[in-house]
Amino acid sequence: MSEKFDEIHDVVVVGSGAGGLSAAITAAKAGLDVLVVEKSEYIGGSTAVSGGAMWIPENPHAQKAGHADTREAALIYLEAVLGNRLRPDLMRAFLDNGPEMVRFFERETALKFESRAYSPDYQPEQSGASKGGRTIDPAPYDGNDLGADFALLRPPLKEFTVLGGMMVNRKDIDALVGRFRNLANFKHSAKLLLQYGRDRLRHPRGARLLMGNALAGRLLKSARLAGVDLRTKTAAGALIEQDGAAIGLVVKTPQGERRIGARRGVVLASGGFPANAAMRREHMPHAEVHRSMAPVTDTGDGINLGLSVGGALRDDNIGAAFWTPVSVLKKPDGSEVQFPHLILDRAKPGLIAVDGQGNRFVNEATSYHGFVEAMHASGAVPAFLVCDSVFLRKYGLGLVHPGLKTPKAFVEAGYLFEGDSIAALAGQIGVAMPALSAAVAGMNEAARSGTDAAFGKGSSEYNRYLGDPNNKPNPCLGPIETGPFYAVKVWPGDIGTATGLTCDPQARVLGRDERPIPGLYATGNDMNSIMAGAYPGAGITLGPALTFGFIAGRALAAETDHFPR
Structure with a gap:
């Protein structure tokens, strides 16, 4: 043999x-x-x-x-x-x-x-x-x-690293964004950066694996x-x-x-x-x-x-497959950068998802798999995640990291849509202004009452787990009211079959x-x-x-x- x-x-x-x-x-x-x-x-x-x-x-x-x-x-x-x-x-x-x-x-x-x-x-x-x-x-x-x-x-994935190769988790992101807010955040951030600096002397990326x-x-x-x-x-x-x-x-x-x-x-x-x-x-x-x-x-x-x-x-x-919504940035050389919207942005207060007509179609805080199931079921392909400037600075949106001074580069690259008003943003993403305006108004009312009667965002234990615990009365509901306003286009995608x-x-x-x-x-x-x-x-x-x-x-x-x- x-x-x-x-x-x-x-x-x-x-x-x-x-x-x-x-x-x-x-x-x-x-x-x-x-x-x-x-x-x-x-x-x-x-x-x-x-x-x-x-x-x-x-x-x-x-x-x-x-x-x-x-x-x-x-x-x-x-x-x-x-x-x-x-x-x-x-x-x-x-x-x-x-x-x-x-x-x-x-x-x-x-x-x-x-x-x-x-x-x-x-x-x-x-x-x-x-x-x-x-x-x-x-x-x-x-x-x-x-x-x-x-x-x-x-x-x-490079999209899950910072500074060209340092892996970070949710705790690290919070500490880095708020590094000057308190001593604990500063110490945590300093430790991460020192370790990353030492690793880069030997490797092309950080060696702290998560x-x-x-x-x-x-x-x-x-x-x-x-x-x-x-x-x-x-x-x-x-x-x-x-x-x-x-x-x-x-x-x-x-x-x-x-x-x-x-x-x-x-x-x-x-x-x-x-x-x-x-x-x-x-x-x-x-x-x-x-x-x-x-x-x-x-x-x-x-x-x-x-x-x-x-x-x-x-x-x-x-x-x-195991679904996730994915946003795409096209680079000047024709290549693409993809970002899976898993857990970092959709459940946070002050974001809605709308279809091609400008209407909400899903509980945005549902699982990434459930979100794409809703895209398939409702025909929301592509869909848009919509927020305001306060949300963008605080939580980030896709490839746009929280705390970024200006999103200009992402707007110029066509990844992020920007409008001084909701009407202007509706024009940018090609949806009906009355529908988008009504969707935003509905979320603003839900943020005040603490209950999303339309889709139940923030109504489950899983929703609230991914929201902002410091946001009251509902960790997943916040207003969209401070311009400029932003949107990112998302497509159905997967993390495996x-x-x-x-x-x-x-x-x-x-x-x-x-x-x-x-x-x-x-x-x-x-x-x-x-x-x-x-x-x-x-x-x-x-x-x-x-x-x-x-x-x-x-x-x-x-x-x-x-x-x-």
């Missing part, structure tokens, strides 16, 4: 995001020889540019944060959100293995987690919803610990410590089959093709298909204007490999006959989302990705070899 391969490993993993590295590390910790092949020049996939949150009910940190979560409550909530699309076998596997996955990685690897004392589920009005505890974050990580591998880690970059960095470190062979610029070309089983992979490298054997199996974890235009047209609404925040290398390679040997896509999801290969509770890819394809596993966005295109809470992509990677790694450790060693 060996003469058919250029090399042989126990396990070959396609993709280096959270799902792929979870499977690789788990299998390697069980004593297997594991190779990870990554098409891009970086390790980390879309995980490295994500928020890094992981939704794991009953995780070991929940009780420490003061939340007595139960498996039963989580299942009640998931049934309420997913309805008849919930697959009980997969959900049981997730709920059973998620807490153990957290314990395993904290015990065996460099991955460390932090609890959120307060982080409501996205549909808090549903039975079983939690106010916190289910979502955990990766602990911040010093990239210097990676040594030379720091250059191998996919950088975060969010998804911290998660990917810790997984990269863990993979190295576990002896996983990591290869970048190595694209998966075709699966090698024998008697209906996946026994290896043809890969494309800068030096040419190589045939790699996999004694136990192949794991598909290449990030789904957000960058595949043909697949977007087939599965997504408004594909011609849709924007994705995922890496451009996420072109459906793993999914297509699975389909090529008889795997099947789920076709009954609520939606094909939900539609993927049908798998069983052991992460094995199922054929069209619903029987496992021997030796073939999938996790991450190559596996159809167990949430079926719904978005119950922060971290429902990475939580299952890590968990089913862990499940796959353990299943591979229990597999028998396809051929002799």
Whole structure:
């Protein structure tokens, strides 16, 4: 058998995001020889540019944060959100293995987690919803610990950094904007800037890693410590089959093709298909204007490999992707800068979203996923986020950071629309002035009363969590009354795809006959989302990705070899 391969490993993993590295590390910790092949020049996939949150009910940190979560409550909530699309076998596997996955990685690897004392589920009005505890974050990580591998880690989105490469979180932003307001803010800001200055003497960006970059960095470190062979610029070309089983992979490298054997199996974890235009047209609404925040290398390679040997896509999801509204700045050279409007601006007091006629169409403080669902349902493509000059200075809007002295450059670039009056702004964005004026007047009345009768902005625990707690009587409602007035255009976009290969509770890819394809596993966005295109809470992509990677790694450790060693 060996003469058919250029090399042989126990396990070959396609993709280096959270799902792929979870499977690789788990299998390697069980004593297997594991190779990870990554098409891009970086390790980390879309995980490295994500928020890094992981939704794991009953995780070991929940009780420490003061939340007595139960498996039963989580299942009640998931049934309420997913309805008849919930697959009980997969959900049981997730709920059973998620807490153990957290314990395993904290015990065996460099991955460390932090609890959120307060982080409501996205549909808090549903039975079983939690106010916190289910979502955990990766602990911040010093990239210097990676040594030379720091250059191998996919950088975060530039739009989520300041000063050319310093990662910041919500606490950091508040401190930096208000650095002269009090001593605590000044000390916090000074510490950040000093550390960033030291890092820039050695690296092209800051080494204080947060969010998804911290998660990917810790997984990269863990993979190295576990002896996983990591290869970048190595694209998966075709699966090698024998008697209906996946026994290896043809890969494309800068030096040419190589045939790699996999004694136990192949794991598909290449990030789904957000960058595949043909697949977007087939599965997504408004594909011609849709924007994705995922890496451009996420072109459906793993999914297509699975389909090529008889795997099947789920076709009954609520939606094909995990949605977010995206604004776009076009640069003079024709390139574009995209910004996902996730949590920083829409829920704040003094902002409304309007459609192409100038009418509000959504609770602006709903989840990013829910916001785009409303865009799709109402035909608000594109939509506009509207605010006044007070809001812009205090909270920022998309690429316009809070505290900016003048937004002139963004106006001149065509990213930000500006008007001295609401009527002038309506003309700038091409909507009917009476409609926009009525929408603004309605929000101003809601700000005074503290109740948004039209769409309920600020009416839920999740809404208020993302608002401004210092704003009374409602943290999400504020007036739009101080000119000049501003708007930014947003398009439907995604942070990853939900539609993927049908798998069983052991992460094995199922054929069209619903029987496992021997030796073939999938996790991450190559596996159809167990949430079926719904978005119950922060971290429902990475939580299952890590968990089913862990499940796959353990299943591979229990597999028998396809051929002799």
